[in-house]
Structure formats: structure tokens, C-alpha cells
Amino acid sequence: MNHVDIYISEIGRRLPAKNRKDIEAEIRSVLQDNLDERSKQTGKPVDDEMILEVLQQYGSPEAVAASYQGERYLIGPRLYPTFEKVLFAILPVTIILALVGLGISLSFTHSTARDLIALSFQTFWSMVGSVATTIGALVLIFSILERTVPDLQIKSKEKKAWDAHSLLKISPPDLIKPAGLMVEIFFNGLAILIFNFFPQFVRFTPSMNALLETGNWQNINFIPFLSEAFLRLIPFLTVVWVLTIALDIILLQRGHWQVWSLWSAIAIKTLGLIIAVVLLTGPSLVTLSAEALSDPEGMNILATMLNLGIFTGLGVAVIVGSIDLVKMILRQIRGMASLSHGVR
Amino acid sequence: MTDESFENVILELRRGVIVLAVLSRLSEEQYGYSLINDLKQHGLEIDQGTLYPLMRRLESQGLLQSSWRIEADRPRRYYQLSDEGRLLLPRLKEEWTSITSTLNHMLK
Numbered sequence: 001m002n003h004v005d006i007y008i009s010e011i012g013r014r015l016p017a018k019n020r021k022d023i024e025a026e027i028r029s030v031l032q033d034n035l036d037e038r039s040k041q042t043g044k045p046v047d048d049e050m051i052l053e054v055l056q057q058y059g060s061p062e063a064v065a066a067s068y069q070g071e072r073y074l075i076g077p078r079l080y081p082t083f084e085k086v087l088f089a090i091l092p093v094t095i096i097l098a099l100v101g102l103g104i105s106l107s108f109t110h111s112t113a114r115d116l117i118a119l120s121f122q123t124f125w126s127m128v129g130s131v132a133t134t135i136g137a138l139v140l141i142f143s144i145l146e147r148t149v150p151d152l153q154i155k156s157k158e159k160k161a162w163d164a165h166s167l168l169k170i171s172p173p174d175l176i177k178p179a180g181l182m183v184e185i186f187f188n189g190l191a192i193l194i195f196n197f198f199p200q201f202v203r204f205t206p207s208m209n210a211l212l213e214t215g216n217w218q219n220i221n222f223i224p225f226l227s228e229a230f231l232r233l234i235p236f237l238t239v240v241w242v243l244t245i246a247l248d249i250i251l252l253q254r255g256h257w258q259v260w261s262l263w264s265a266i267a268i269k270t271l272g273l274i275i276a277v278v279l280l281t282g283p284s285l286v287t288l289s290a291e292a293l294s295d296p297e298g299m300n301i302l303a304t305m306l307n308l309g310i311f312t313g314l315g316v317a318v319i320v321g322s323i324d325l326v327k328m329i330l331r332q333i334r335g336m337a338s339l340s341h342g343v344r
Numbered sequence: 345m346t347d348e349s350f351e352n353v354i355l356e357l358r359r360g361v362i363v364l365a366v367l368s369r370l371s372e373e374q375y376g377y378s379l380i381n382d383l384k385q386h387g388l389e390i391d392q393g394t395l396y397p398l399m400r401r402l403e404s405q406g407l408l409q410s411s412w413r414i415e416a417d418r419p420r421r422y423y424q425l426s427d428e429g430r431l432l433l434p435r436l437k438e439e440w441t442s443i444t445s446t447l448n449h450m451l452k
Contacts, residue, residue, distance in 0.1 A: 019400075025412075026376070026396060026421050033377035033420075034392075059393045067397045 003051045004031055007061060014065035023068055031058065075142045083142045087135065092329040094134050096322055098127035099270060103277030174256045181248040188241040188248075195234050199226070233275060240272045262328060269325050276318045362390060364440055366398060367433055370408060373424035399423050407432060 008031075012024045034054045035046045044050065058064065075083050102123040247264055251257070365388050369379060376396055383390055402408045407429035412419050425433065 023400075025419065029418065029420050030376055030392060030396065032418055033375075037377070064393055067393045068400065070397075070401075 003048060003055060004028065007031075007055050007058075010061035011065045014061065015068060019068070027064070031055070034058070073146065074139065076146050079142055079146055083138065087138055088330055088333050089326075090134055090138070091131060092326045094130050095127060096270075096273070096325060098123060098130055099274055100277050100318075100322075101126075103274040103281070174258075176251045176254075176256060178252060181252055185245050185248045188245050192238055192241050192245075196238055199231070199234075230279065233279060236271075236275050240268060240275065243268045243271075262331070266325060266328050269321060269328065273318060273321050273325065276314050276321065280314045280318065362388075362394070362398065363402070364436055365390075366395070366402065367407065367425065367429060367436065370423055370425050371430070371433075373422040375420040375422050379423070402429075 008024050008028055011027060012020050015023055031054060034057075035050060038050055038054060039046050042050075059067075073080075102120065243264075247261065247268065251261060254261070365383060365386075366379070369382055369386075374382065376392070376399065379399075380390060380392060380395060399408060399410075403410055403423070403426075406426055408423050409426040410421050410423045412421050414420075
């Protein structure tokens with residue numbers, strides 16, 4: 001095997017099998033032309049030294065092979081926008097599921113603060129692992145698609161017919177809605193006031209007959225019904241309510257969302273969701289003493305209905321809150337992407 | 345601008361020009377080495393590592409066609425404009441004239 005054979009073999013093993021033989025034959029022909037030309041110019045016969053000079057001039061096998069293959073991607077420009085969309089849709093869900101898992105674990109843990117910290121670290125690393133696995137799996141799937149489905153027509157947004165009038169349907173994304181914020185401030189303030197300073201008002205009466213008969217509120221039998229488990233979480237809920245009010249006030253002053261305020265809202269919402277999950281999975285939120293009323297059976301039914309109502313309410317709040325959180329995170333990520341491209 | 349940036353811009357400029365230059369010289373069939381010499385004689389030096397992959401790409405785009413032929417006891421691959429390439433070349437020349445005219449005007 002001479003130098004040319006070795007050289008061509010080195011190029012060939014870096015080429016796809018499909019065109020390998022053809023390209024090898026062409027390079028061999030070109031090299032022969034080069035050697036003939038050089039031999040004619042120098043008046044010398046082709047020897048090893050001349051071959052090595054020609055090969056040196058032609059380039060390294062790696063460079064020559066690369067020039068036949070063009071730019072290569074793990075995930076090419078055709079599929080990358082879709083990959084990015086899927087990734088940014090799935091990652092927040094992965095993170096939220098991990099946080100919900102943390103909430104559930106915390107609610108079942110009745111251990112020391114040290115155990116809770118250890119559990120939090122464990123959950124954090126588990127979340128990092130989940131994120132890495134998600135990214136890895138998506139890259140694998142899309143890189144397989146890139147190679148096995150070459151004619152897949154995934155039209156990017158840019159290629160679709162676009163009507164400038166569609167812009168009119170979009171509200172400016174960074175503007176706040178003052179009415180909604182004010183309602184939020186009112187109800188959060190009310191919750192702080194009632195649950196922290198007047199918890200005795202959170203009571204229940206199975207019958208308003210006493211009021212109808214006597215016309216006097218004093219005669220109605222109100223029974224406190226919130227459980228100890230719920231009351232223990234009130235300081236944490238208060239933190240969420242206070243932070244929400246503070247952020248809403250700042251937003252009202254500024255009039256629009258900013259990067260830091262959106263991240264703050266995401267953090268507060270996440271904290272609220274964790275508490276909601278702890279409430280959902282923890283001990284009963286309602287305690288009604290059956291003996292407190294003359295109709296113990298009816299009281300039991302009411303207690304069950306109250307528990308079910310609160311459970312359903314919290315469940316809906318967690319689902320809606322999670323969707324809202326994913327939307328906020330996606331919006332923030334898109335905003336950051338737009339900023340990085342200077343088109344926000 | 346650094347030398348590297350300058351080289352990159354020149355490379356970008358030449359990349360587009362080379363396609364037109366190659367197509368313009370392949371109305372008659374030529375093998376790669378003769379085409380390189382032909383272009384060189386006209387003042388355009390192209391690296392062999394650039395030319396051969398380019399011709400294969402133009403062939404895969406349907407602008408060139410090629411055939412192997414035994415000549416002087418060894419095979420050579422001859423390239424020539426395809427029918428599609430022949431239709432496209434006059435339009436590319438027009439476009440080139442328009443671009444150079446505009447740029448000459450802008451760069452005065």
C-alpha cells in the first residue's frame with residue numbers, strides 16, 4: 001500500500017459509506033493529476049517525496065473529509081426551534097413535579113429540622129438529575145429524528161404566511177392589569193387580617209334557625225372548625241400573602257412587569273404551591289366535634305363535606321396555579337431569549 | 345478590524361462568487377484539475393479542497409452533471425452544466441451584474 005492509498009483510506013474512513021467509494025475515486029484521480037503536473041513541471045519522475053509534497057498541499061485527511069460533509073449538527077436548524085419549544089415546555093413541568101414531590105415528602109415527614117434539610121438537599125439533587133435526564137432524552141430523540149427523518153416537514157413560524165394584523169390581537173405582554181392586582185391585594189390583606197388576628201371568626205354554624213327565630217346573632221352556635229395542622233401553616237401562608245401584596249404594590253407603581261418582578265412572582269407562586277400541596281397531603285384541615293351539636297350524624301356529614309370542599313378547592317388551586325406557573329416561566333424564558341436576540 | 349475578521353469576510357465574499365465562476369466555466373465539460381487551471385488562468389485561484397466538494401454539492405442540487413471517463417489510462421470525472429444549470433446561468437449573470445452595479449454605485 002503506497003502513501004496515496006493510505007491517505008485515501010484515512011479520508012474514506014471519515015466519510016459516510018453512501019458516497020465513500022465515489023469520493024475516494026475522485027480524490028485518487030485528482031491526486032494523480034497533481035502528481036503528473038508536478039512531474040512535468042520539475043522534469044522528475046514521481047517518487048515518495050513528491051507524493052508526500054502533493055498530499056501535504058492537498059490537506060489533512062480530517063480537513064478533506066470534513067469539506068465533503070458540510071456543517072454537521074446533532075440537532076440541525078430545521079428541528080432546533082421545535083426542540084427548543086419542547087424543552088422549554090417540559091423543563092418547568094419537571095421542576096414543578098419535583099417541587100410538588102418535595103411538598104408531599106415534607107408533609108409526611110415529622111422529623112427534625114436536620115432531617116428536613118437533608119430531604120430538601122436530596123430533592124434538589126433529584127431535581128437536577130431529572131432535569132439532566134429530560135434534556136438528555138430530548139437531545140437523543142431529536143438527534144435520532146434529525147438523522148432518520150430527513151424529509152420531515154416541520155414548518156417554522158417564520159416560514160408560515162404571516163399577517164401583520166395579527167399583532168393587533170396581542171396585548172402588550174409587559175403591561176400589568178391594575179384591577180386584578182387591587183383585588184389580589186384586598187383578598188390577601190383580608191386573609192392576613194382574619195387568619196392572624198381574628199382566627200376565632202373562622203367558624204361554622206350548621207343552622208341559622210336561631211337567628212331567624214330570635215333575630216339575635218348571639219344565639220347562633222358558631223363552632224371553630226380549622227384543624228391544628230392548618231393553623232400551623234398560617235405563618236408560612238402569611239409570608240406568601242405579604243410578599244404577594246408587596247409585589248403587587250410595586251407593580252402598581254411601576255405599571256409593567258420587569259424581569260426581576262416576574263421571577264419574584266414565580267418564586268412566590270412556587271412557595272404558595274408547595275404550601276398548598278402540603279395542605280392537600282397533610283392531616284385533615286377541618287376538625288368538627290360531633291359532640292358539639294345535638295345531631296352528631298349530621299355533623300359528621302358536614303365535616304366530611306367541608307373537608308371534601310376544601311380538598312377540592314386546594315386541588316383546583318394547585319392545578320390552576322401550576323399551569324399559571326408554567327406559563328409565567330415560559331414567558332420569562334421567551335423574554336430572556338428575545339432579549340438575547342435584541343428583539344424584545 | 346483584525347486580520348482574522350478581514351479573512352473571514354473575504355472568505356464569505358468569495359464563497360458566493362466561486363459558485364458563479366464555476367458554473368460559468370462549465371458550459372463545456374471539464375474535469376476538476378483542468379477547471380482549477382482554467383480559473384487560475386482567469387485570475388481566480390480556488391483551493392482543491394474547496395472546489396471538489398462544491399462541484400458535488402452543485403451536482404446534488406441539479407445544476408451540474410458528471411460522468412466518469414477513462415482518459416490516458418485512468419478514470420477522470422468530468423463535470424458539465426445540467427439542463428437546469430444552463431437555464432439558471434443567464435439569470436445568475438443578470439443578478440450578478442445588478443449586484444455589482446449597485447455596489448459599485450454604493451462604494452463610489
